Amino acid sequence: MKTQWEILVVDDEEVMRESLVAWLREDGYGVDSAASGNAAIEKAKEKDYAIYFIDLKMPGGIDGIETMMEIRKFHPDASIIIITAYATVDTAISAMKEGAQEYIVKPCNPKEISILVERIIKVKNLQRENMILRKKLTRQYSFHDIISKNPRMHHIFELVQEISSLKSTVLIQGESGTGKELLARAIHYSGDRASKPFIGVSCAALAETLLESELFGHEKGAFTGAVAQKKGKFELADGGTIFLDEIGDISPKLQMDLLRVLQERSFYRVGGTEELTVDVRVIAATHRDLSEAVAAGTFRDDLYYRLNVINIQIPPLRERREDIPILVRSFMERLSHELGKEIEDITECGLKLLMDYNWPGNVRELENAVERAMVTCKNAVLTDEDFGFLEQNGSKKQSWNVPDNLPLTDVEKQVIAATIRRTGGNIKEAASVLGIDRSTLYEKIKRYEIQR
Amino acid sequence: MRKVYVSPVGAVGGEMMTMIARHVSELFGFEVERYTSFPEPDYALDGRRMQYSSTLILQNLAQVCPPDAVRFLVVTGADLFIPMVTFVYGQAQLSGRVAIVSLARMAQEFYGLRANKELMIRRMRKEVAHELGHTFGLVHCRDRSCLMSLSTEIPQIDVKSDDFCRSCWTVLEEELMKLRKERKKNKVVELRR
Numbered sequence A: 001m002k003t004q005w006e007i008l009v010v011d012d013e014e015v016m017r018e019s020l021v022a023w024l025r026e027d028g029y030g031v032d033s034a035a036s037g038n039a040a041i042e043k044a045k046e047k048d049y050a051i052y053f054i055d056l057k058m059p060g061g062i063d064g065i066e067t068m069m070e071i072r073k074f075h076p077d078a079s080i081i082i083i084t085a086y087a088t089v090d091t092a093i094s095a096m097k098e099g100a101q102e103y104i105v106k107p108c109n110p111k112e113i114s115i116l117v118e119r120i121i122k123v124k125n126l127q128r129e130n131m132i133l134r135k136k137l138t139r140q141y142s143f144h145d146i147i148s149k150n151p152r153m154h155h156i157f158e159l160v161q162e163i164s165s166l167k168s169t170v171l172i173q174g175e176s177g178t179g180k181e182l183l184a185r186a187i188h189y190s191g192d193r194a195s196k197p198f199i200g201v202s203c204a205a206l207a208e209t210l211l212e213s214e215l216f217g218h219e220k221g222a223f224t225g226a227v228a229q230k231k232g233k234f235e236l237a238d239g240g241t242i243f244l245d246e247i248g249d250i251s252p253k254l255q256m257d258l259l260r261v262l263q264e265r266s267f268y269r270v271g272g273t274e275e276l277t278v279d280v281r282v283i284a285a286t287h288r289d290l291s292e293a294v295a296a297g298t299f300r301d302d303l304y305y306r307l308n309v310i311n312i313q314i315p316p317l318r319e320r321r322e323d324i325p326i327l328v329r330s331f332m333e334r335l336s337h338e339l340g341k342e343i344e345d346i347t348e349c350g351l352k353l354l355m356d357y358n359w360p361g362n363v364r365e366l367e368n369a370v371e372r373a374m375v376t377c378k379n380a381v382l383t384d385e386d387f388g389f390l391e392q393n394g395s396k397k398q399s400w401n402v403p404d405n406l407p408l409t410d411v412e413k414q415v416i417a418a419t420i421r422r423t424g425g426n427i428k429e430a431a432s433v434l435g436i437d438r439s440t441l442y443e444k445i446k447r448y449e450i451q452r
Numbered sequence B: 001m002r003k004v005y006v007s008p009v010g011a012v013g014g015e016m017m018t019m020i021a022r023h024v025s026e027l028f029g030f031e032v033e034r035y036t037s038f039p040e041p042d043y044a045l046d047g048r049r050m051q052y053s054s055t056l057i058l059q060n061l062a063q064v065c066p067p068d069a070v071r072f073l074v075v076t077g078a079d080l081f082i083p084m085v086t087f088v089y090g091q092a093q094l095s096g097r098v099a100i101v102s103l104a105r106m107a108q109e110f111y112g113l114r115a116n117k118e119l120m121i122r123r124m125r126k127e128v129a130h131e132l133g134h135t136f137g138l139v140h141c142r143d144r145s146c147l148m149s150l151s152t153e154i155p156q157i158d159v160k161s162d163d164f165c166r167s168c169w170t171v172l173e174e175e176l177m178k179l180r181k182e183r184k185k186n187k188v189v190e191l192r193r
Helices: A014-026 A037-046 A064-074 A089-097 A110-140 A151-163 A180-190 A208-216 A252-264 A290-296 A301-307 A321-339 A348-356 A362-376 A384-397 A408-422 A427-434 A438-448 B014-028 B054-064 B117-135 B154-159 B166-192
Strands: A006-010 A030-034 A051-055 A079-084 A102-105 A170-173 A198-202 A241-245 A266-268 A275-277 A281-286 A310-313 B003-009 B032-034 B051-053 B069-076 B080-082 B085-088 B090-092 B098-102
Touching: A006 A014, A006 A037, A014 A030, A014 A110, A014 B054, A014 B080, A014 B090, A030 A037, A037 A051, A037 A064, A051 A064, A051 A110, A064 A079, A064 A089, A079 A089, A079 A110, A089 A102, A102 A110, A110 A321, A110 B085, A151 A180, A151 A310, A170 A180, A180 A198, A180 A241, A180 A281, A198 A208, A208 A252, A252 A266, A252 A301, A290 A301, A321 A348, A321 A362, A348 A384, A362 A384, A408 A427, A408 A438, A427 A438, B003 B014, B014 B032, B014 B069, B014 B117, B051 B054, B054 B069, B054 B080, B054 B090, B054 B098, B069 B117, B080 B090, B090 B117, B098 B117, B117 B154
Parallel strands: A006 A030, A006 A051, A051 A079, A079 A102, A170 A281, A170 A310, A198 A241, A241 A281, B003 B032, B003 B069, B051 B080, B069 B098
Antiparallel strands: A266 A275, B080 B085, B090 B098
């Protein structure tokens, strides 16, 4: 049976319309018909047909080409066959220029229709198969909700599996929106502590005193408003994992308290005298460069070394652009369900725009952009136009603010280091991107002591 | 009792109609009755193409279809067409009651060849079964040897076997079974009255 694919026949002439409908139904296809261009547009708004047969001349309303152009607005990839009784090259050319997949001159040889439809359906089947395979591929690249095919990310996934059952403290570093919390959860849920609590705390969100009470709990009457004893996050995470996000933002006092917990695995509730001992694995994360903060004296070096037992650096999205297509499709699949909107695909132009964008907000920004585009999109396919808002933002953000007092040699060192990181250590590619030859690059790497 | 009715439209020989009636009866297991002959369908003639619109003939015949007809098959010597294509060998209402078959392109003479009555009858039997198959809900079959495979050229008719493939038979038998049950039920209702 071929009835999974549906066809719309658009013709103002009843006999013509009904006979073609009957012919296609005998071929096993589900077929609807419309007696005018406007009726066809209304039907196409409700359903995406595999093929549209549209008569070129439909007096008294919009013609076939206009109908086709309207349908294309919400089904850009629709397969449209223009039917013409006038075998002029001009009409055929203009139909094809406007995006018709095929045209047929009526009356045609009976076998032409069946061959044409079969050929289009074959392509549709291949496209559908391709989509299914792409979804399978996304699953293949998925690790605890983190999707990537980037080699550096795969090293991280391997590392996560190796360390998941250890008790060692982990420091995750990466820009905002790179998925630090997701990775922390992946570590927790891959290991022996998976059945125990995973407690997350955003250290940047709370004032110092509140954070202290939040982390360690308080006794009744410890401060104004402490009407009852309250357990802190460390107690709640006993046996499991505590995730301290934005650890780089905590005050010196809290840095000392945390150091004590990490060293002795014990602490006091605020206003309490009883020393509490917990079995908690600490995973900390920050978007800041903590080694710089240590050098600047704003972060305790002993705490830094305690936290930095296992260090994971998540690369920003712009350094793993190959992940953008699979991430976009994964978001689209999930959001289609959540938003109740069936948006099946994204055009090549749309994808190119996303690939070229710099993504300062990383995966989170990409996810938000896809959601915004899907909310406002009126078609079944996302196009570059749906991401117009990014181009404006992107052009603003691409301008580079030159820092004060920056020696040229430092600029060169930073650019080379960033390019090597971006190419995953591929010197040939990095040299090509930088526009210098390999020997020059090696010489500069040596001179600036850049790590590969 | 419900029957399959067969009728000629225009000049179709009585011997041919008898043969068709017997063939339909043997193939589908229904009682078959000859129905009124219809004149040449001038109302369906396209003067420019010099062919007859099978869609218009079907629409017309659907209105005169005998009420107790399980199926109504008409056979014509006229060359048939639908506006989209240059010709059709026949047309049927998918899962409906009426079907038409044209003998015009079944004859060897149409292609400038010497007459071969036996070959023409074989082709006619296949196309009659094919069009009636559509009225029982069968769609075109990918199996080139099945009666339900699409024929757009005469060699495709010749290459078909005289039978439905196994999967088409399964669908057809289910449909025939439903019709027989319905017939039995109607009979009981009639007897009770």
